[in-house]
Amino acid sequence: MNDTTSATPHDDNINQTFIAPVAKKIPHEMRIHNDTRIDDYYWMRDDSRTDPEIIAHLNAENSYTDAVMAHTKALQQTLFDELKGRIVKDDNTVPVKQGSYYYSSEVSGDNEYPISVRATDFAGTDKQVLLDLNQLASEHDYYDVSSLSISLNENLLAYGEDTVSRRIYTIKIKDLTTGQYLADEITGTSGSVAWQNDNQAFYYIHKDPQTLLGYQVYRHRLGTPQADDQLIFEETDPTFYTSIGKSKDNSLIYIWHSSTETSAVSFIDANDANAQAISFLDREVGLEYSISKLDNWFYILTNYKAVNFRLMKVATTDIGNKDHWQDVIPAQEGAMLEDYEIFNDYLVYQQRENGLTRITVRDLHTQQQQQLQFNDEAFTLYLYGNKEIDTDKLRLYYSSMTTPGTHYDFNLSDGSKVVLKQAQVLGDFDASNYRSERIMVPARDGKSVPVSLVYRKDCFKKDGTNPLYQYGYGSYGAIIDPSFSSTRLSLLDRGFVYAIAHIRGSEMLGRPWYDDGKKLTKQNTFNDFIDVTRSLVEQGYGAKDKIFAVGGSAGGLLMGAIINQAPELYCGVAAHVPFVDIVTTMLDESIPLTTNEYDEWGNPNHKEYYDYMLSYSPYDNITAHNYPHLLVTTGLHDSQVQYFEPMKWVAKLRDVKTNDNRLLFKVDMEAGHGGASGRFKALHEDALEYAFFIDLLAEQK
Structure with a gap:
């Protein structure tokens, strides 16, 4: 225990008077609705940041x-x-399985940035370095990489690079079999990439350089100029954000359309090199939903007739009509449905009631349920890293204000859980x-x-x-x-x-x-x-x-x-x-x-x-x-x-x-x-x- 003030040094300069910068005033009049405002400091705006x-x-x-x-x-x-x-200098994230590999990142010594790696087993016995961000960042005052995206054949790595901190990324492609970069560089993007299943093309989002709004989805074929990329979707409503992702079974590319009070989804066949975007359901003001695919069903998290959301499903042959939607988890007053994960044999869903999170596991064959138990009075609990659809393991993160972050694998079949890692606090x-x-x-x-x-x-x-x-x-x-x-x-x-x-x-x-x-x-x-x-x-x-x-x-x-x-x-x-x-x-x-x-x-x-x-x-x-x-x-x-x-x-x-x-x-x-x-x-x-x-x-x- 330290005294509140004991570490504060005082010297003769503490009472010294310093002169604060005084900005000039240039009155700028703004008038609307018969009201006038005068802004004396409007002149401070410079979009070029060079004045x-x-x-x-x-x-x-x-x-x-x-x-x-x-x-x-x-x-x-x-x-x-x-x-x-208090920070462990040599540390790593808990490996997450996707496809044939376990992906993680490592930090060491006084390095500011992580190294991204993968291995064919959880223990990392045959570790392969994907990216060393310390090398990539060495010539930049600021450096950020967007999420990594691996092609279906697991040989190509796509990621976005931002060296300015404006969240406008240049996509780069690395051949993981040779360690060399492809000539393809896609500028002006959100950094997100979704690969086509032939490993020859990917989808990305172009950003407006002024508004920074991602509004166009393009398909880029490797080895071709960016100018030849095919426009797949363009958002014409500037109140919507656009993002992309891929289904767990790799069959679909999702295009998410999101505003504060309305959301919708379109999708693209990842196996069709010439596919076009298909709307899951026409947008409706005030209707929010997101989807996941399992076999011939789409699961839908939605606020349709449910203030705190519900989970529904519809057959893949019946998209486009809410009348075919069926309840999976009905709306519950006072309990908000926040998230879910769908696996071949299990459904896991996360709710919040009275401000506290609970996670429930449902066996899709028996419909039996079990709820995960934790002891703290208030805590953080969420699902992450669940990228495989055919598994009986669920990845969880748990923390409280007195409990360092703890990573679990929960066995969906027998209810047991294993602590994979708890953050170490030095000192x-x-x-x-x-x-x-x-x-x-x-x-x-x-x-x-x-x-x-x-x-x-x-x-x-x-x-x-x-x-x-x-x-x-x-x-x-x-x-x-x-x-x-x-x-x-x-x-x-x-x-x-x-x-x-x-x-x-x-x-x-x-x-x-x-x-x-x-x-x-x-x-x-x-x-x-x-x-x-x-x-x-x-x-x-x-x-x-x-x-x-x-x-x-x-x-x-x-x-x-x-x-x-x-x-x-x-x-x-x-x-x-x-x-x-x-x-x-x-x-x-x-x-x-x-x-x-x-x-x-x-x-x-x-x-x-x-x-x-x-x-x-x-x-x-x-x-x-x-x-x-x-x-x-x-x-x-x-x-x-x-x-x-x-x-x-x-x-x-x-x-x-x-x-x-x-x-x-x-x-x-x-x-x-x-x-x-x-x-x-x-x-x-x-x-x-x-x-x-x-x-x-x-x-x-």
Whole structure:
């Protein structure tokens, strides 16, 4: 156990005055619905990311942050060493069987990136290196590879490469029999590849370079120019995302059509070199479904007459008509059907009830069922790596806030399970030193919000004296399950209580919990987070003057809203890649991904949504009041939330806020939405955030 402040160095420079960058103002008028907004910092947008004045200002922000945080340099290094010191340097993922091989990845020493390998047995006795990402990344500041795709004959490897962090990938093909690369390079893609079964062609998705929307599916025949690729499908509705995959039996290529509230599927015969896409069912607004194929049946996960989804099936001869759909797992009130896996002899399905996951196995011949059992009060549990259709083994991942990630193989025939691996935490970690809780907190409208908590037992007293780190997201239905983090130990060992607020806008309590936190009910997301903070303080989990809030992307929007609406509750806030200029962005269809977001936030071209979004938009609601200490981070090449949103937000906050609390802006000039690439480099970002908070606590002494 470490004292909260003992690791914080202080010197004569801590009170030194640093001059924050001041941005110029150029009024830009925006008018719609008889309403006029003036944006003094609109000039900060540069899609080319080359404007010298903008680059200079971002560099000045970085220099200012470095100067203000210079007295914590030793603390940041201590934290980084702690975080890195818990990570096993020589490690590997659990091999996953696909076809004739077991696929996995390995990391070693101080290498930032993994090596992808395969072998003909689980033990890896005849291991073959597929890709060494350390070699591939050696000449790049940023490097990312999309998922690997193996041809049916298992001789060709396709993958996408991104060296900018804009999530636009160039597909490359490696001959695994010779180790040489084919001349084929396909640019401007999403990185996803699905092979045709003749091993001579593959399907991929082309992205619009401006909006970054993947909207065209092409077939590329090896040895031919990209210009000759055949267009198989083009999405004309810009509110839909397009993705591709392949059926477990390798007979079909799936094209997934997805928007926030509507989804559909088309498929291509993987055995036909000239196949065209066939629609599984005509799109219907509000109908969501996905499919899997088993023999002559399609299994369908859908919200058809089922708010929390159900599983149905239809014969392959009866596609195109919902009247032929048959129930497999009927809709259950209060239990959301999240996922399933279909095998030749078994059906496995995952449900969530009261925020907790359960997995059930059904024998398709006897219809007998068994439910998997785990003991933690709150946990993360999901299916992964189940790529074989003819097997009696099920791969699972399990974790809790006190249990490191554990990989199981579950025997579907006899119900036994084998631990394949549990993540090792180096150092003096002992799970018995920590406790996790799951509580329900009343929101102002009477709803109960789940909260997951973890703390170190010998550091915690439920008397309102501990610092509290509260994390939230609350958008897109995304569920932040309570899972283990070795990084988090550096906070817990310094006396922090860590809380995840499972606020509305997620699907923690099913689809209605999501629906009640988007579009015209979005304010519930912010209210829930604020109400959780107040309740945790009232219950003694955190000291009222030691509350820290953190969120990223849409969670950054959450941070922007709460510091406008309840700034007095928070000592410090970290907003990572924050989506804070929501109205301006959602009115501009040229900004990447805007049109796909209308069903999440609303379309401000319609006055009802414009007025509502404007009522909570973090950028538009900055007012002259005292704000908490604030750390904002972004990446220059962010493809999801453009760098200029947080840049403008910081500039306006500096101009308007009425106190001298720290406002720091850190920009990774080489990275994008996901931050730095590499397993160790990214830890510097965590160390900076933790040092920012710990230093604020030290100043209270």
